[in-house]
Amino acid sequence: MTSRINWFKYSSPASxxxxxxxxxxxFFAVASLLAVCGLYIGFFVAPTDAQQGEAYxxxxxxxxxxxxxxxLYVVMAFWAGMGLAFNTRLSSMMASAIAPTGALMTFIxxxxxxxxxxxxxxxxxxxxxxxxxxxxxxxxxxGFMSLQAAIDDPRRADKAGxxxxxxxxxxxxxxxxxxxxWNTLHQGASVSLTRNPSMAATMLAGMLIMALAxxxxxxxxxxxxxxxxxxxxxxxxxxxxxxxxxQS
Amino acid sequence: xxPPRLLDAWSAxxxxxxxSALRHRADLLTTLxxxxxxxxxxxxxxxxxxALLRSIGPGVIWVAALLASILALxxxxxxxYADGTLEQLALAPYSLTFxxxxxxVAHWLATGLPLVIVAPLLGVQFxxxxxxxxxxMASLLLGTPTLSLIxxxxxxxxxxxxxxxxxxxxxxxxxxxxxxxxxxxxxxASAAGLGAGAHLSLLGAFLLSALVFAPWATAVSLRIAVx
Numbered sequence: 001m002t003s004r005i006n007w008f009k010y011s012s013p014a015s016x017x018x019x020x021x022x023x024x025x026x027f028f029a030v031a032s033l034l035a036v037c038g039l040y041i042g043f044f045v046a047p048t049d050a051q052q053g054e055a056y057x058x059x060x061x062x063x064x065x066x067x068x069x070x071x072l073y074v075v076m077a078f079w080a081g082m083g084l085a086f087n088t089r090l091s092s093m094m095a096s097a098i099a100p101t102g103a104l105m106t107f108i109x110x111x112x113x114x115x116x117x118x119x120x121x122x123x124x125x126x127x128x129x130x131x132x133x134x135x136x137x138x139x140x141x142x143g144f145m146s147l148q149a150a151i152d153d154p155r156r157a158d159k160a161g162x163x164x165x166x167x168x169x170x171x172x173x174x175x176x177x178x179x180x181x182w183n184t185l186h187q188g189a190s191v192s193l194t195r196n197p198s199m200a201a202t203m204l205a206g207m208l209i210m211a212l213a214x215x216x217x218x219x220x221x222x223x224x225x226x227x228x229x230x231x232x233x234x235x236x237x238x239x240x241x242x243x244x245x246x247q248s
Numbered sequence: 249x250x251p252p253r254l255l256d257a258w259s260a261x262x263x264x265x266x267x268s269a270l271r272h273r274a275d276l277l278t279t280l281x282x283x284x285x286x287x288x289x290x291x292x293x294x295x296x297x298x299a300l301l302r303s304i305g306p307g308v309i310w311v312a313a314l315l316a317s318i319l320a321l322x323x324x325x326x327x328x329y330a331d332g333t334l335e336q337l338a339l340a341p342y343s344l345t346f347x348x349x350x351x352x353v354a355h356w357l358a359t360g361l362p363l364v365i366v367a368p369l370l371g372v373q374f375x376x377x378x379x380x381x382x383x384x385m386a387s388l389l390l391g392t393p394t395l396s397l398i399x400x401x402x403x404x405x406x407x408x409x410x411x412x413x414x415x416x417x418x419x420x421x422x423x424x425x426x427x428x429x430x431x432x433x434x435x436x437a438s439a440a441g442l443g444a445g446a447h448l449s450l451l452g453a454f455l456l457s458a459l460v461f462a463p464w465a466t467a468v469s470l471r472i473a474v475x
Binding site: 136139140142143146147150151156159160163164166167168170171174175178179181182 | 402415425
């Protein structure tokens with residue numbers, strides 16, 4: 001037992017703060033390295049698509065951002081739920097730190113999707129099932145953030161945010177399938193997102209490397225934001241006072 | 249003195265809320281008139297072409313019902329929150345989940361059911377035929393309780409919060425999407441000759457799952473608000 005690392009040590013904001021500070025540069029370094037590799041492969045190595053020409057290259061940003069937007073919602077709901085269930089402050093801070101990055105990823109996915117849709121489909125926006133559910137996901141992120149911003153007491157804001165995040169998490173699959181069925185009822189398969197089944201190996205590699213880059217970038221940014229949240233919430237505690245005295 | 253049984257306490261909550269709703273009849277009418285006005289504005293905006301109205305009618309009536317439901321939700325717990333009744337309910341020796349369900353049921357009877365009854369009149373304005381009107385009523389009958397149930401969570405979360413009304417819409421309207429899709433879809437499917445059975449079954453499924461989870465989530469949210 002004694003040889004094990006006590007992981008719970010880092011569930012305290014006071015000990016997590018310096019740990020996060022040490023990890024952020026490493027995450028940023030790895031993220032930039034991967035992003036450079038991924039973008040190089042995406043823009044210079046990967047072949048031009050037979051059907052879509054050069055415009056397809058937006059998938060190297062679009063697809064990773066879309067994956068990340070959905071994944072971050074699950075992670076956010078998980079930490080919010082942990083905060084609600086175990087009353088751990090850091091979990092709730094983590095959830096509120098993840099939300100803006102998740103919203104940003106959703107926005108990037110929608111924006112790049114529009115840029116891709118214009119040359120491919122001839123329209124900035126179509127009421128495709130994936131587009132619509134991504135838009136609703138953005139609304140869910142915005143709702144979570146606005147609710148937390150509207151409540152002054154941070155403890156109540158954490159708990160209320162957790163309830164709405166979990167209700168949203170339960171609803172996301174229902175919304176997704178509803179929108180898909182609605183879409184198939186309204187219009188035929190005039191627009192299909194399925195690309196060539198045989199995606200070139202370099203394309204896939206570029207996309208996966210970019211996904212990894214965006215993932216690690218998100219971790220770095222969330223850690224930075226959670227550090228700010230910790231300082232803001234714990235500003236009256238001794239260790240933050242000492243920290244600010246040392247730095248001034 | 250022995251405290252009353254859970255079911256008696258539950259029906260007392262329902263009766264009290266219904267009585268209080270009847271005493272504030274103007275509030276109920278406001279929601280209903282809002283519903284009628286929103287639906288009546290659409291033909292003025294998009295033109296009075298009968299074919300167009302027939303195709304957008306179900307959707308417009310459903311969206312109007314969604315908005316009217318949101319409007320009514322702001323009052324679901326606010327009065328009890330302001331005068332301390334909510335704290336008494338939370339302290340009562342009964343499951344707050346059941347008491348919250350009682351309040352939601354009373355709220356739906358007072359604000360949701362009138363929408364269902366008035367909807368066919370609006371349907372006539374949109375040139376819907378008798379079959380479509382029946383399906384519209386059935387879909388609203390299954391759908392509006394789900395709206396009240398989901399909305400109650402949002403109403404409990406935004407109690408005493410700045411900008412409550414607009415915030416409530418932002419939180420809850422995205423969650424209403426499935427009900428809207430299948431509610432309006434039921435009418436369209438029946439008009440297209442596909443039969444509304446599948447849509448109505450799904451609406452029923454939403455209602456049952458909301459009935460299980462929403463009162464519980466509402467009770468959790470109410471406890472967060474009063475603690």
